[in-house]
Amino acid sequence: MTQTPENPTEPTLKRTPLHAAHLRAGARMVPFGGWDMPVQYAGLKAEHDAVRSSAGMFDVSHMGEFRVGGPGALAFLQGVTTNDVSKLRPGRAHYNWLPGESGGLIDDIYIYMVAEGEYLLVVNAGNIDKDWAHLQRHAAGHNVTLTDESDQWALLAVQGPKTLELLQPFSDTDLAARKKNAYFAARLLGFNVMLARTGYTGEDGFEVFIDASQAETLWDKLLEAGVTPAGLGARDTLRLEAGFPLYGHEFSETIHPLSSSYGWVVKDKEHLGRTHITAAPPQRLIGLRLERVPVREGYPVYADGVQVGTVTSGSSSPTLGHPIAMALVDAAHAESESFEVEVRGKRHPATRMALPFYRGA
Template structure:
């Protein structure tokens, strides 16, 4: 992030809690965020083997209401919002008019004429302007509630077991992508069985003013705080794309395997998305040398693409990466990645790299 303009970093409602916990803070998309507490590997392992929690309060929340709320969302997104029943959530895309994605988002249906949209933190202003511009004659209203919410992601195979004693809601009855009102530790919340780690879990929407108290309660039941570092290695192992890396305004979204997000319906940017992408997203495994975003990828001695995300995998024990490569080279088995002028062998590996069970 370029801080040359000296713009002050924004803080989530949990900023003081992170400082008390000794977190190492870093700039991230305009926010001052914890990158790690005890250490990336320990936090990653806690989520894979038990339960951890992340501050994702920097994400944006937009509420969409009115008689045309569904119709409006059908037009500005690629997935089929009409399939959502109240109490259900859906991964979705905001396509651009002429290419790429404005953002990848989650939509939660609260009622027949009410939806909540969660957007990426670095895209809040851009997404808001885009949605306002597309509202047109739709009988729908948009409200930006981003500053009203704290959002804590509780992730890991023991998430339900850890939370259940502290809520009257039957968490075992909540299927993946469920979204419902509940009381947790005596506080009014909304719970979503969603997450970004490849593990089971719940995202806890809590009033911003109560977020720190909720965080402390979760610490008290043994949840391990995890920072941006572990969040990135967890999502990379799970093969989840990250906006600004695998998705952007200029990357064809169908370069990934997420073709299921585009349904046959009228939506913004449909003509562009229907065109075949010239690049494809692949997974790569290396033996020893970790690779990072921007490193060149070669096949048969020819430059064919670029690493979009890469790290050492704590779960698998070796470096992994995702890369966008020319479509004609995407089915090759052997590649090379250039690191500081030297090429290192890499083999194509299916996505996701890790999946529980």
């Protein structure tokens, strides 16, 4: 389903299956990666706090889903990703990278093993077309089938310390027995769904895969069960507090991925771009604490009066009560304690802070 813009010269925004539900809930909608998405409902802080203290849910149906199957599926995925897909078993999932030939990332993804020889890849919304073309190009010579199922699925992320308590009465599965990164079929509020104990907030929770045609009814029932709707604004402050990189900010085709602390995603195996990706990164991703002035992506970072890097993500932290940021800085300055961030021509002091800024229970 697509939206007709008021200005015909503006690009048409795509809509998720939950678009009407967002409007009913009074969401403020904004363009995001080509989609019309809710940035907030009751307010960013209220939604952020609901996820930290109880349970909130996000519409992440704009993400892409690719099914990879066939006798050559494992060998294919081993060659186009950095993590060890051979370690997965049916009903398990892991975080992974799609490296480019030159060492940057095409995308960072999640891989769910559905069954022997069958996998589901969840990719970033803004990278769906690029990822699809990349995978198809490298599938040549492999006995593998690729299917783009992005339009078939709706995806809801229910996150927060009370998620289990709120969902369990409405499911036929012992949710507490399913460990982190589990992926399994279940009944939830009368619907057949796939659940994954994964998320992007720093809290416990489940991501719910459901047929797109049923998503709106499930969303409404989750609201009735006491789950708070949350928008992109809270999703960003939550993931920033948890120190999670965001593609296009901390990762890209030109940023060395080992600048981050996610080197564990690169295993000792042959894969695309291995020579470049295992070279020492020229920059490091660090956390910064500021006292009063929030900073944004692109702001210059200084040490000893010299620019040594750039802010990649920044915001005021609702949980911690002060501004925080992630920044890519020259490797030689990554262990420095004191920095300055320039905001509209004025430099403000910043202190290096260990990532993640916040750890859930």
